[in-house]
Amino acid sequence: MTAQLAFQNVTLGYDRHPAVHHLNGEIAAGSLLAVVGPNGAGKSTLFRGIVGILKPLTGAITLGGLKARDIAYLPQSVDIDRTFPISVFDFVGTGLWRTTGIFGGLGKKAREQIGQALAAVGLNGFENRNIGTLSGGQMQRMLFARVLLQDARVIVLDEPFNAIDTKTSADLIALVRHWHAEKRTVLAALHDMEMVRAHFPETLLLARGSVAWGPTQQVLTADNLLEARRMCEAFDDGAGTCVVDPAHSRAA
Numbered sequence: 001m002t003a004q005l006a007f008q009n010v011t012l013g014y015d016r017h018p019a020v021h022h023l024n025g026e027i028a029a030g031s032l033l034a035v036v037g038p039n040g041a042g043k044s045t046l047f048r049g050i051v052g053i054l055k056p057l058t059g060a061i062t063l064g065g066l067k068a069r070d071i072a073y074l075p076q077s078v079d080i081d082r083t084f085p086i087s088v089f090d091f092v093g094t095g096l097w098r099t100t101g102i103f104g105g106l107g108k109k110a111r112e113q114i115g116q117a118l119a120a121v122g123l124n125g126f127e128n129r130n131i132g133t134l135s136g137g138q139m140q141r142m143l144f145a146r147v148l149l150q151d152a153r154v155i156v157l158d159e160p161f162n163a164i165d166t167k168t169s170a171d172l173i174a175l176v177r178h179w180h181a182e183k184r185t186v187l188a189a190l191h192d193m194e195m196v197r198a199h200f201p202e203t204l205l206l207a208r209g210s211v212a213w214g215p216t217q218q219v220l221t222a223d224n225l226l227e228a229r230r231m232c233e234a235f236d237d238g239a240g241t242c243v244v245d246p247a248h249s250r251a252a
């Protein structure tokens with residue numbers, strides 16, 4: 001197995017209060033992995049660590065030769081400032097920053113690529129709309145269009161199917177499966193266990209630490225889900241600070 005992502009005793013947190021504890025394990029290149037767990041289990045925190053927004057308090061995350069900026073990241077839509085005055089076209093175009101640069105203009109090819117990405121998610125005709133005018137489902141489609149443009153080997157999706165209708169979910173899960181077929185590594189934080197069982201071969205069940213990690217059917221047992229709930233309820237958010245070892249503390 002070639003590891004695309006590896007966690008070595010990773011603890012992540014805020015203001016030095018740990019939120020994800022002592023995670024060890026590897027994600028093989030080409031995996032399609034669901035990350036599940038109760039509210040507050042640490043799924044978003046783990047993703048922020050993977051994409052380099054949060055630096056581990058202890059331990060290390062290695063990215064199999066990639067840099068954090070090479071990962072395509074779809075944040076929870078609540079983390080997007082919808083009041084920011086930007087059009088759908090320009091927002092999706094930020095997916096090309098790695099190639100165009102932040103201040104680079106968008107050439108003909110880039111504009112065509114943006115148009116194709118918008119068409120692929122069913123947002124033809126939305127180019128000039130301000131992002132603040134989109135419905136929840138249209139917003140998710142737009143975020144997927146940006147991920148499409150990034151053309152990344154690793155894709156991290158934080159609750160990509162929350163509060164969207166069945167048709168939008170089906171369209172977007174088809175894109176996820178397409179990325180998997182292209183042998184990209186895809187991680188998604190999800191709450192819908194039926195969707196996880198139907199589409200995700202592997203699952204990490206998180207409750208501040210790993211409760212179970214492996215083939216989905218073996219992970220999503222009633223006992224494991226109960227244990228995850230118990231662990232989250234028992235967790236003390238004011239828990240003591242982890243000892244920081246600067247030599248081992250880095251997001252690769």
Ligand SMILES: Nc1ncnc2c1ncn2[C@@H]1O[C@H](COP(=O)(O)OP(=O)(O)OP(=O)(O)O)[C@@H](O)[C@H]1O
Pocket residue numbers: 014019037038039040041042043044045046237
């Ligand atoms: N920016 C922050 N500052 C301080 N604490 C935070 C911050 N973000 C998250 N936390 C805390 O870290 C813990 C894990 O939160 P996180 O958002 O990672 O969980 P989650 O599994 O993604 O939850 P949900 O399913 O509700 O989205 C929670 O106790 C949360 O309050």
